[in-house]
Amino acid sequence: MQVWTDVILITVVLTNLALTGLSSLGTCIRVMALQGVLLGLITIGVQREQLSLHVLVLVAGTVAIKGFVFPRLLKRAIREAAIRQEVEPFVGFASSLLIGSLALPFAIWLTGRLPHLDAGVSPLLVPTAFHAILIGLLLIVSRRKAVTQVLGYLALENGIFVFGVGLARQATFLVEMGILLDVFVAVFVMGIAIFHISREFDHIDTDQLSQLKE
Amino acid sequence: MVAALFLIPGLAGLTAFVIRPDGMRRALLLAVALAHAGLTTRAWLCPPSPALDGLLRLDELGLLFLSITSVLFLTASFYGIGYLRREAPGRRKDFEDGFLFVNAPEAVFTGCLLLFLAMMTLVSLSGHLGLTWVAVEATTLASAPLIYYHRHHRSLEATWKYLLICSVGIALALLGIFLVAVSATDSTGATVSLLTDELVRRGSQLDHAWLKLGFVFLLVGYGTKMGLAPLHTWLPDAHSESPAVVSALLSGALLNCAFLSILRAYQVLAAADCAAFGQEMLVLLGLISMGVAAVFIVGQQDYKRMLAYSSVEHVGILALGVGLGGVGAFGAMLHAVNHSLTKAMLFLIAGNILSVYGTKSCRDIRGALCALPVSAALWLAGFLAITGTPPFGTFLSEFIVLKSALEQGRVAVAVLYLGFLGIIFVGMAGVFLRMAYGRSSWTLENQPGREPVLSLIPPALLGMVVLGLGIWIPAPLLDLLDRAAKALGGL
Structure with a gap:
């Protein structure tokens, strides 16, 4: 079980690196969908006891919303807003990819600085979570389009989710569903x-949203 | 009983989306505001029992912030009825850039307003760290459409910044909650629930390192929503672009809800004997917020932005008060009440001024005392109240915070605090006095008509309460403030 969890975690890291380097918005959204499905698998992988109904419902909800509903919503937003299918970064793809790769050793270093944790989970879990959070923040600040900022928000949220399912298993069912619902409504x-934004400005470049300042 | 407090506005909010006649929807808004106030009053008389295994419960802190929200919503909804009547449907001209825009459908506005109330209520009722998070994020989502009521590019920009910055901030708070959960996991892997009361009770068993890390993330996350500098960047935009009713609720009620969430985390931290760590951070962020506010208030041209920065200043005072602890925690609680009422009053009057003059620039407004005698008089009273001039309640609470700093011998903190308050007083005085006095730019022919009563009575009442609180605090409120401060380890 541990081996498979590690494989999934490494795949999550790779999807995050892909997000920093891909230039096509459609592919980015598909990568995000894949990441949503992987998160569901991680939730199963970290369980040490028998799978309960509660966990299964949570996994089904996560996969359905992050793997299928979000990609549809985002694709629809792109189609209706007639957005060009390019990412258009402030920071180039090569530099983004470099920063994204450097974020990985940083995440591992950060994990080493934390107090020792013997929770019986994969040692890759916490670095993966931190890496995803850093990538999310990078995408939010370095991309021009509003859609890519939402993708960054999702990557950040997924990182926190990985951390949560791995280490904090005491949230009650109601609260977990509430968190999922909130993220869903947020993206909606x-x-x-x-x-x-696209109707008002004829594009969704957030650097044009700069009239309000001192 | 506890659940009814947030179910009533929640369900009414969903219903409001589908009600067609404007009159019925507005009646619903008032009815819910009154029902909410009624239920809150009942909670004062007989404390409701917890529900859902302690997920929902009303303690001292919750009741204090719930009451603030309820009072503000009641006054804002009366003001809102008048406001919605004045907002004619169809295309309207923007007063800054001259283009045409439409308003969001009134059903969406009322529906979101009620959902916003429901979620703020849920924040004050929540007895679980996770549920608090869910509710705080939901307040962001319910209030975003409210900021985008006037559908033009400036409000859209403000809405987008608000959505993104607050959502990212609150996401970090979720990480903080997970870190607190890790601190509550003992060596055998057995877990403690994230009920706040449970965590406080088991405070001594929590792992300090993880808990402190969790608190930092919670403070940064909810601090973004509360408007603590340097995380306040969404706040001036959102407050200046939204309609008066919404600005009043954002500043008076929403910032307090975020503050309450920080206080919940602080309670857990204090129970684990790490209060000093949290206090240092709160004092630091509080002073930074006051300093940033002082810099941006001096020379501010836009009076709504000035009020927004003044909110940054006052949340700074709240953080500072709790950070100083002791009698300062009591001062912070009292100040939360005073600031909310005063700021809501000022934003409502700013709405009156804006609707007549059609400009947010204070350079273009002179002699409001001639054109709008009542509003301008209240505007001046509000100025005295917000800057903490006696005999208003804000003077008392700001003085208590100062006293607490001096009692602990923290002279540097006290000097900075007084310095910032002084600078802000001077900066605001310039704007408020200029706007009120001088020769009116109106000639006799285009003198605006009588001021609508519905837009005067709500802010006037708020102002009178703040004045009253400066002279005499009723015994039940004093008792509640006392207990709230004790819950924070103060007094």
């Missing part, structure tokens, strides 16, 4: 906002 509302 952001999708609507993207649609309005």
Whole structure:
């Protein structure tokens, strides 16, 4: 079981690196969908006891929302807003990829600085989570399009999710579903906002959103 | 009973989306505001029992912030009825750039307003760290459409920044919650629930290193939402672009909800004997917020932005008060009440001024005392209140915070605190006095008509309460503030 969890965690790291280097928005969204499915698998992988109904519902919810609903929502937002299918970064792809790769040793170093943890989970789990969070922040600040910022937000959220399923297993079912619902509504509302931005400005470049300042 | 407090506005909010006649929807808004106030009053008289295994419960802190929210929503909804009547449907001209825009459908506005109330109520009722997170994020989502009520590019920009910055901030708070959960896992792997009361009870068993790390993330995450500098960047935009009713609720009620979430984390930290660690950070962020606010208030041209920066200043005072601890925690609780009421009053009056003058630039407004005698008089009273001039309640609470700093011999903190308050007083005085006095730019012919009563009574009442609190604090409120401060390890 441990081996498979490690394989999945490494795949998550690779999907995050792909997000920093890919230039096509459609592919980025598909990678994000893959990551959603992987998160569901991790949730199963870290369970030490028998799978309970509660875990299965959570996994099904995660896979359905992150793997299928979000990609559809984002694709729809792109189609309706007639956005060009390019990512358009402030920071180039090569540099983004380099920063993304350097974030990995940094995440491992960060994990080493934390107090020792003997929770019986894969040692890769915490670095993967930190890496995803760093990639998420990188995508949010270095990409021009509103859609890519939402992708960054999702990567960040996924990183936190990995951390949560691995180490913090005491959230009650109601709260876990609430968290999932919140993220769902957040992306839904952001999708609507993207649609309005494209109609108002004829594009969704957030660097044009700069009238309000001192 | 506890559940009813947030179910009523929640369900009413969903219903409001589908109600067609405007009159019915507005009546629903008022009815829910009154029902909410009624239920809150009942909670004062007989404390409700917890529900859902302690997920929902109302303690001292919760009741204090719930009452603030309830009072503000009640006054804001009366003001809102008048506001919605004045907002004619169809295309309107933007006063800054002259283009045409439409408003969001009123059903969406009312529905989101009620859902916003439901979620803020849930924050004050929540007895579980995770549920608090869910509710705080939900307040962001419910209030984003409210900021985008006037559908033009400036409000859209403000909405996008608000959505993204707050969502990312709150996501970091979720990481903080997981870190706290790790600190609550003992060596055998057995887990403790994340119920706040449970965590506080088992405070001594929590792992300090993980807990401190968790608190940092929670403080940064909710601090973003609360508007603590340097995480406040969304706040001036969102407050200046949203309608008066929404600005009043954002500043008066929403920032407090985020503050309450920080206080929950602080309670857990204090129970584990790490209070000093949290206090240092709160004092530091509090002073930074006041300093940043002072810099941006001096020379500010836009009076709504000025009020927004003043909110940054006051959340700084709240953080500082709790950070100083002792009697300062009491001062912070009292200040939360005073600031909320004063700021809501000022934003509502700013709405009156904006609707008549059609500009947010204070350079273009002179002699409001002639054109809008009542609003301008309240505007001046609000200025005295917000800058902490006696005999307003804000003077009392700011003085208590100062006293607490001096009692602990923290002279540097006290000097900075007084210095920032002084600079802000001078900066705000310039704007407020200029706007109120001088020769009116109105000639007799285009003198605006009588000011609508519904837009005057709510802010006037808020102002009177703040004045009253400066002179005499009723015994039940004093008792509640006392207990709230004790829950934070103060007094």
